[in-house]
Amino acid sequence: MTNADGLTDVRERIAAAERTAGRAAGSVTLTAVSKTFDADAIRPVLDAGQRVFGENRVQEAADKWPALREEVGDVELHLIGPLQSNKAADAVSLFDVIESVDREKIARVLAGEMSKQGRFLPVHVQVNIGDEPQKAGIAIAETVDFVRRCRDEHGLNVEGLMCIPPFEENPGPYFALLGELADDCGLEKRSMGMSGDFETAIAFGATSVRVGSAIFGTRPRQAAND
């Protein structure tokens, strides 16, 4: 299967999952996760009309995307991986949405960079939905208050929540919980679901799904956060 075929297949599965869930056609955005794949692998997916992409490392995105953007223009690039404060300036200039805001310090540093650059990006707050000690994300119990502080104290444009459920568990209850938390925060957007579980996520109200390997094929193993 080529990457363009992978994209077509994922688009069809998203449309089918929308129908099954009784949701409007086109209500779920596909974020194509291109981490570890080079420009030659990404180009066919751009040629097939995909415009929303996710990357999990600032440096890797900086190496790949400025040239690809010159070729196609209107790409929307999402940061979906952990962000260190020393990379915040690059992240703000390179990305269009930051989905991985998960602690006070990064909220403050991002807000400062956005003011400095005059680029006020929408952000998502990442929730550690399985309360796993090793995993990124704000604790469930702190989510509502953290979202409030991101908005009121830091002036961030929080538009949704993002999560990665624990691996090898039924993800449905975690997706349901993210939906409840988003409701509690008064947020519309829920970024949840990956190659193995995006149909389930759509059934539980995902407004965007982050799909990598089902489009691009199996990734070489990454050292961290994969």
Ligand SMILES: *Cc1c(COP(=O)(O)O)cnc(C)c1O
């Ligand atoms: C890699 C990654 C994905 C995509 O994973 P696949 O299983 O390849 O679809 C989605 N979200 C995040 C945060 C990721 O790091």
